[in-house]
Amino acid sequence: MLAIRRTAPDPDGRLTGIEIADRPAPPRPDGWTTVRLKSASVNHSDLAAVRGPGFEPGTHRVLGIDGAGLDEDGNEVIVYPIVSGPGYADPLYDPDLRALSQGLDGTWAEEVHVPRANLIPKPAGLSWDHAACLGTAWLTAYRMLFGRADLKPGETVLVQGAGGGVSTALISLGVAAGLRVWVTSRDPDRGERAVTELGAHAAFSPGARLPEQVDAAMDATGRATFAHSLRSVRTGGRLVTAGAVTGGTTDLDLADLFIRSISLHGSAMGSPTDLRNLARHCATGGARPKIDSTWPLHDAKPGIARALAGDQFGKIVLHCA
Amino acid sequence: MLAIRRTAPDPDGRLTGIEIADRPAPPRPDGWTTVRLKSASVNHSDLAAVRGPGFEPGTHRVLGIDGAGLDEDGNEVIVYPIVSGPGYADPLYDPDLRALSQGLDGTWAEEVHVPRANLIPKPAGLSWDHAACLGTAWLTAYRMLFGRADLKPGETVLVQGAGGGVSTALISLGVAAGLRVWVTSRDPDRGERAVTELGAHAAFSPGARLPEQVDAAMDATGRATFAHSLRSVRTGGRLVTAGAVTGGTTDLDLADLFIRSISLHGSAMGSPTDLRNLARHCATGGARPKIDSTWPLHDAKPGIARALAGDQFGKIVLHCA
Incomplete structure (x- = not known):
């Protein structure tokens, strides 16, 4: 599976700590499902992961918190990026929550595994690129x-x-x-x-x-x-x-x-219901994230470098397929 | 009308600044109604008014923020103590609100004038003394x-x-x-x-x-x-x-x-709806303010002195009629 993985610390942000490579897909946890990604976006948390501390030695964690694609039945979905334990009124109330790219493999990849509850229907009126920019800011x-x-x-x-x-x-x-x-x-x-x-x-x-x-x-x-x-x-x-x-x-x-x-x-992030309503509000009300530029997954480094340098006006989007 | 009025500053809290006397009732604002009080209680804000700054020279403001009695149709009511302007979702959201005994004549009296919206039905299962202790703390x-x-x-x-x-x-x-x-x-x-x-x-x-x-x-x-x-x-x-x-x-x-x-x-105080629900919750659920002692309005000074000294355990209640 082609993906952008973090392989080493890279405090200077020269992109020497990430690799874009085809490696076997990570194992899928029981009961989870797989999304074939169309678009993914670049967020502050990804840039912090590229640059900052928190590298997990021995791991090759796939980066990317935001993405949209097709589920196993071919439905168009947005990926909700937080995974929490059972019994919480809101996923954000779990003090041990995990997020894509932070404890879980993320969306800068051809595929991502998530629990079925993390699949949010993508409204038809919303492009893949816009849909992939909704899950964080x-x-x-x-x-x-x-x-x-x-x-x-x-x-x-x-x-x-x-x-x-x-x-x-x-x-x-x-x-x-x-x-x-x-x-x-x-x-x-x-x-x-x-x-x-x-x-x-x-x-x-x-x-x-x-x-x-x-x-x-x-x-x-x-x-x-x-x-x-x-x-x-x-x-x-x-x-x-x-x-x-x-x-x-x-x-x-x-x-x-x-x-x-x-x-x-x-306030931090939002719930799956918030993401569903947000996507519908954008599709109906006309608000859209501004997109700076798009880059193919296999040649994403110039796009990531652009975001690291702060040169973009709007979102950097990766095309995963 | 027999009432306890503030007539002079009294920083030492020796009760030299208040009088208990029969004077003409204050004029009733247009559209307001009158409650014949049964019980009133002593609150921190009253003690602060007896002792502290904020004396309005030339006024003989009737003290007391909490009270219960009979409206003009003989209904048993609790007096909601905040008066606000129109157009607020909640009376507490009016930055220019007034309260009984603070800009308005209060409940340490035989009668009090309030807008009709300030009358809250007193549940039958609640005594006059308990009903007069609900409007503040x-x-x-x-x-x-x-x-x-x-x-x-x-x-x-x-x-x-x-x-x-x-x-x-x-x-x-x-x-x-x-x-x-x-x-x-x-x-x-x-x-x-x-x-x-x-x-x-x-x-x-x-x-x-x-x-x-x-x-x-x-x-x-x-x-x-x-x-x-x-x-x-x-x-x-x-x-x-x-x-x-x-x-x-x-x-x-x-x-x-x-x-x-x-x-x-x-959070500060509550709305008329809060007071109505509180009174019903007390009547149904059994919670009651603890009452320390009761005093007739015409001989209230020892009770007020007891509250000023902090000797009470529970509420000091005045019997107005």
């Missing part, structure tokens, strides 16, 4: 907006940051769902593009006083924006935190939470 | 458990502290609703009494490692217990903060929230 954004914050059409949401994968997904999904979307950006050009290209209703500089308080704030930035997110939310509003690229430890005034009846939700 | 506890944390029978809840008004309400209401209730207490005797008298299932010392993580933690203590509350909650669990007697500013690791999908809810 877009799934995270979907749950933040419609799960954790439970936003309703007509409400106003503040999105901190206009450039990252989660931020652009939040803007696109929020606009398509009838929310009023306000964004902040350090870079005025990025803020302007969030308005003109993604449909955000207004862009502000970081920390700006907003025209009015918002119903909910979405913050995947962390310490740098947390205080602004909190004071921008109305009494009875919601703040969702899903990342901390600027650092995670912050001061919190509990009185500000209880006097104003604020809910602060931590 | 018990209402706060009800919303924390069943609103914000959305606890279900069979789930486990950690209650930080075993002695305060909110803590004892949390324990009593949780036990009556089929929750497994664990408490912490600095004082082992109080912890033991929470088990033997209120029905808690186990008591622990502050900061103790629990036998397992809980579904939700209820914290009206603040900084001193916040870190323990957070690490005691399972992945996907809930932490409700409703007070900060030990200080409100704390460190928060956002990553701990989003990696573990934790929700942190600020």
